[in-house]
Amino acid sequence: MMGRRYFKGRNNLLTIGAGVLITLLVIFIITPILGLFSRITFDQFIASLSDPVVWNALVLSLFTAGISTFVIILVGTPVAWINARHRYPGREIVDTLIDLPLVLPPTVAGLALLMAFGRMGLIGRFFYNFGISIAFTTLAVIIAQIFVSVPFYIRQARASFEQLDAMYENAAQSLGSPPVPTFFTVVLPLVKAGLIGGAIMSFARALGEFGATIMFAGNFQGRTQTMPLAIYTTMQGDLNASITLSVILIIISFLMIAVVKFKLRGYTPR
Amino acid sequence: MKFSWIIPVTAVFLAAILLTGCTGNQAEPGKTELTVFAAASLTGALTDMAEAYETSHPGVTIVTNFDGSQALRTQIEQGASADVFLSANTKQLYALRDQGLMENSSIGLFAKNKLAVITPASNPGNIMTLDDLARPGTRLVIGTKDVPVGDYARQILTKMGNDTAYGPSYNSSVRANVISEETTVTGVVAKVQLGEADAGIVYESDITPENRNKFTVIAIPDTFNVIAEYPAGVVAASQHKEEAAAFLAYLNGELGRATLAKYGFALP
Numbered sequence: 190m191m192g193r194r195y196f197k198g199r200n201n202l203l204t205i206g207a208g209v210l211i212t213l214l215v216i217f218i219i220t221p222i223l224g225l226f227s228r229i230t231f232d233q234f235i236a237s238l239s240d241p242v243v244w245n246a247l248v249l250s251l252f253t254a255g256i257s258t259f260v261i262i263l264v265g266t267p268v269a270w271i272n273a274r275h276r277y278p279g280r281e282i283v284d285t286l287i288d289l290p291l292v293l294p295p296t297v298a299g300l301a302l303l304m305a306f307g308r309m310g311l312i313g314r315f316f317y318n319f320g321i322s323i324a325f326t327t328l329a330v331i332i333a334q335i336f337v338s339v340p341f342y343i344r345q346a347r348a349s350f351e352q353l354d355a356m357y358e359n360a361a362q363s364l365g366s367p368p369v370p371t372f373f374t375v376v377l378p379l380v381k382a383g384l385i386g387g388a389i390m391s392f393a394r395a396l397g398e399f400g401a402t403i404m405f406a407g408n409f410q411g412r413t414q415t416m417p418l419a420i421y422t423t424m425q426g427d428l429n430a431s432i433t434l435s436v437i438l439i440i441i442s443f444l445m446i447a448v449v450k451f452k453l454r455g456y457t458p459r
Numbered sequence: 460m461k462f463s464w465i466i467p468v469t470a471v472f473l474a475a476i477l478l479t480g481c482t483g484n485q486a487e488p489g490k491t492e493l494t495v496f497a498a499a500s501l502t503g504a505l506t507d508m509a510e511a512y513e514t515s516h517p518g519v520t521i522v523t524n525f526d527g528s529q530a531l532r533t534q535i536e537q538g539a540s541a542d543v544f545l546s547a548n549t550k551q552l553y554a555l556r557d558q559g560l561m562e563n564s565s566i567g568l569f570a571k572n573k574l575a576v577i578t579p580a581s582n583p584g585n586i587m588t589l590d591d592l593a594r595p596g597t598r599l600v601i602g603t604k605d606v607p608v609g610d611y612a613r614q615i616l617t618k619m620g621n622d623t624a625y626g627p628s629y630n631s632s633v634r635a636n637v638i639s640e641e642t643t644v645t646g647v648v649a650k651v652q653l654g655e656a657d658a659g660i661v662y663e664s665d666i667t668p669e670n671r672n673k674f675t676v677i678a679i680p681d682t683f684n685v686i687a688e689y690p691a692g693v694v695a696a697s698q699h700k701e702e703a704a705a706f707l708a709y710l711n712g713e714l715g716r717a718t719l720a721k722y723g724f725a726l727p
Binding site: 307308309322324407409410413421422424425426 | 527530598600603604605606637638639640641642653655
């Protein structure tokens with residue numbers, strides 16, 4: 190009796206402690222979001238939507254992040270598959286390099302991209318000699334986004350491939366299916382949820398990219414001024430535009446999390 | 460009890476966080492910390508001045524925050540704890556004054572500046588005259604419309620467009636060549652210095668003895684140039700108004716003016 194009561198009391202204390210911690214954390218995360226919504230009325234929000242600085246940034250952001258994610262899926266899927274299924278010399282080095290942008294500060298990425306693709310840069314100077322400028326163009330925005338968000342997709346894709354038992358593709362191939370059709374008809378459908386989850390995380394990271402973009406692509410409305418850059422710029426002049434863009438980004442982020450969490454069964458974020 | 464260290468370690472961390480949080484704004488005992496918000500174009504001059512001021516005023520530590528004047532204005536509007544605000548145009552500081560956020564009696568002009576066009580010393584865009592800025596394909600960097608240096612640049616280009624010597628298409632051709640709009644003048648200078656821009660419109664004071672050999676300067680004639688006026692004032696919410704006023708007196712005094720002149724500012 191005594192022992193049981195002791196444990197029960199202890200558990201209650203733990204429950205209360207956990208409850209307090211969770212409540213504090215939720216308040217901590219939700220307060221800034223409420224703060225943002227509290228500074229703009231619905232009418233101001235709608236009015237700001239027609240502000241060119243807002244919709245230019247919105248269109249540019251969705252366009253560039255879309256292209257970035259498309260390129261990442263195209264290049265990243267085979268790379269992730271190879272790294273998951275095949276051993277080759279230097280695989281660990283390749284894996285480590287792919288992860289590097291995850292921990293690299295975006296400003297470092299921006300300066301590095303400028304030193305590589307700027308017109309005085311390692312590669313950029315050759316393009317410049319042919320009259321092609323990369324830095325300070327929409328292409329630079331896409332390059333910066335791919336650079337910072339490619340690990341999100343490849344990590345997830347590789348993990349999904351590794352979780353898949355090799356017997357599926359072995360069975361298909363033993364029945365005479367060549368490797369490439371096997372990949373598309375057998376492997377891809379089985380890991381679809383994981384790949385889509387990874388693509389969404391990449392897209393989200395690309396959409397939020399700021400530091401590398403402002404340094405490598407510059408800040409020009411309609412050409413390189415994505416939503417995060419527009420938020421930073423308009424905060425210094427037109428606060429409503431800044432808040433409107435932030436609210437849009439919060440809504441998009443919520444939608445993406447919701448899709449990943451509730452629609453993609455078999456997806457485990459890592 | 461394998462994890463018995465968790466509670467003491469957590470307690471120490473929490474205590475440390477609380478302590479830094481509560482004492483973060485206090486300087487060493489007996490010292491006043493004076494926070495000066497200053498336009499990015501003042502970076503060189505004010506850094507020098509703060510050092511000299513701290514030497515001659517041992518009771519004061521100067522903390523500087525350099526950014527575009529429009530960004531500093533937003534920060535003060537949102538409650539940043541500044542004591543003194545040095546702006547690169549009257550628009551941003553007077554906007555604060557009109558909201559009652561400045562000490563009206565403390566406001567005064569302390570420096571003047573002019574604008575100039577700079578190109579990298581290697582001159583990759585082959586920019587020799589102001590006419591060349593309108594040549595298609597020129598990579599020009601200016602400030603945003605809100606940062607004073609960008610506002611002044613737009614005024615100059617408008618003036619030139621209204622003049623028969625350049626013609627109305629000049630303004631739009633030059634503006635079409637802008638590849639990036641920076642939120643500080645230091646951002647414009649950096650893009651030109653890296654050689655990524657063919658030209659930038661900056662303050663004359665941005666061309667210093669240290670970086671003089673990295674740029675070619677094209678002067679803007681006085682008929683088109685604008686005189687940038689730098690006002691300073693004490694922030695109404697300042698906790699150190701006396702010290703702030705003393706610093707402004709120094710800024711407007713012989714030593715302050717000498718430093719400003721050394722960095723290429725004109726004096727009112």
